[in-house]
Amino acid sequence: MAAPTRLQQEIAERILQLVRDDALAAGAWLNENATAKRLGVSRTPVRAALDHLAEQGVVRRHLNKGIELIQLPVANESARPPETLDLAMVRLARERENGLLPDEVSELEVMRRYELGRPEAQKLLARLADLDMVERKPGYGWRFLHEPRDQRLRDESYRFRLLIEPMVMLEPGFQLDPGWIAEMRARHVEALKRPWREASSIAFYEMNADFHEGLAAATGNRFFHSAMRRQNQLRRLSNYDWDQGMERVRVNCTEHMAMLDHLEAGENEVASALMRSHLLRASKLRRMSKVDGAEG
């Protein structure tokens, strides 16, 4: 059978999520039409996803009758491989960081170096431009806008975040979903429990990013949200696979969870103050070695 598309894979995951949400047990019947409508797509990718699930023995097709749920697999959290484009961006940032990339690059160079198709390379460069990492040269090519390991960039980022983030929880419309809080707390507890070796730095970064982005999203104001998303994208480039050390993980998680506590108690001003000091502390860290210095 044909390999599943990205969309089909995603749909398959979301179908399983729906099954869990509805608390369906083995023997239950699934409805193609309704599922497609719930997921906002047509039946075609839903059918394909179900075919794949059937192959894995999760469901069974009955001709002209429908789909029977056989057994739902255990939820495997860590099964989502990062996007190729994100990976390429991280690789590029690292190579730039290490001085392997000149100050100016052409589209073709990016294509060759990272083995990307043209549209992908264009997307990559467009994203970098969006992050003010590069700019188009007047004629051909792109120019990097700051030195690798630019301390100033870091400072500017923190000044910006110091203005935005403590305000987030004081916005009028600010409202956190209790489910989100619970999930966040669980992830933080998890990160604290397992030794650093296993807790990959990627997962740690993603948790951090989700925490800050989630708070921004809770304002209901899309500008706060997208500003934060952008900060995260930028941070990903330098923090994605950076070994941050267990001590830093501990401090970070503790501070995050303290904020969650206060937010849950409705003490938003306290949480705001904590956020402020959280960012201040992080901004003062310097990345001296591989084991030291991570950011907030």
Place this chain on the structure above:
Amino acid sequence: MAAPTRLQQEIAERILQLVRDDALAAGAWLNENATAKRLGVSRTPVRAALDHLAEQGVVRRHLNKGIELIQLPVANESARPPETLDLAMVRLARERENGLLPDEVSELEVMRRYELGRPEAQKLLARLADLDMVERKPGYGWRFLHEPRDQRLRDESYRFRLLIEPMVMLEPGFQLDPGWIAEMRARHVEALKRPWREASSIAFYEMNADFHEGLAAATGNRFFHSAMRRQNQLRRLSNYDWDQGMERVRVNCTEHMAMLDHLEAGENEVASALMRSHLLRASKLRRMSKVDGAEG
């Protein structure tokens, strides 16, 4: 002779700007190599631009000797036609505003409707997505993220700007270029002098946008700058060709110039307060008719 490229056109303009900056008079000689280096491009487009200028009688080529400046044309400010992509975006926004566009569109629809090539349509949609105007649907197509004429969007924008913009002039690195102040003031005086009919709303919008963006840029912090740029892009979609009325122009220019005065005097806190009230006032305006209500 072949029609000038966009780059060649731009180069031609910048050459004239250089000539003015250097205060060169008729009879002076231009150097291809040096010009190319100054503009950061190769000699090829410079040569082409000079050829075009020669055609217009601005310069004359002497074989193997160089380029002689014959006469420099009067600076015609208004000669820059807006980018086709920007225009298409404005058109799309207006049609959406007027309910002519459905909640979901496909790439092909955009191509057909606005007579764009595929890459251009993709760029357009990517930009709109960047502004959180649309998002990709799971399968094919794009979905508009807010209702046309969304009041909430406006409110969110102003809340965000109220946080950012008054802080801009209090940032540590904030420093305005005196030349910029002078030019800004001149443009504002100009806008006040000429009757509304002639002062096109597009020029008025661009002046406003440049004012706010220039202040953000003066922080030296790229995050403030790009946040403001994004706000301007979004505002362009609804304000670009909106008839704002002379009264509004008057108020707006006056307030802007007051800020400039105080900034020049080093009274940044006063300017900050003015900015705050400026935005507050603008945020309270409602666009009821074609003649009333413009924004900050």
Place this chain on the structure above:
DNA sequence: TAGTGTATTTCATCATCAACTAAAACAATC
């Protein structure tokens, strides 16, 4: 008739190619 199975249509992505433009190298001239 409510659902699944099948066929058709529409759409997007990717690869390839041609046309053209900028960059770089080289030659010629003052």
Place this chain on the structure above:
DNA sequence: GATTGTTTTAGTTGATGATGAAATACACTA
């Protein structure tokens, strides 16, 4: 020797078509 003229090389853009996937319409079965 510096500067312009010319050629070569490299890079980008846009168009076209093939492929495959999603949306839609239709047919069929319980």
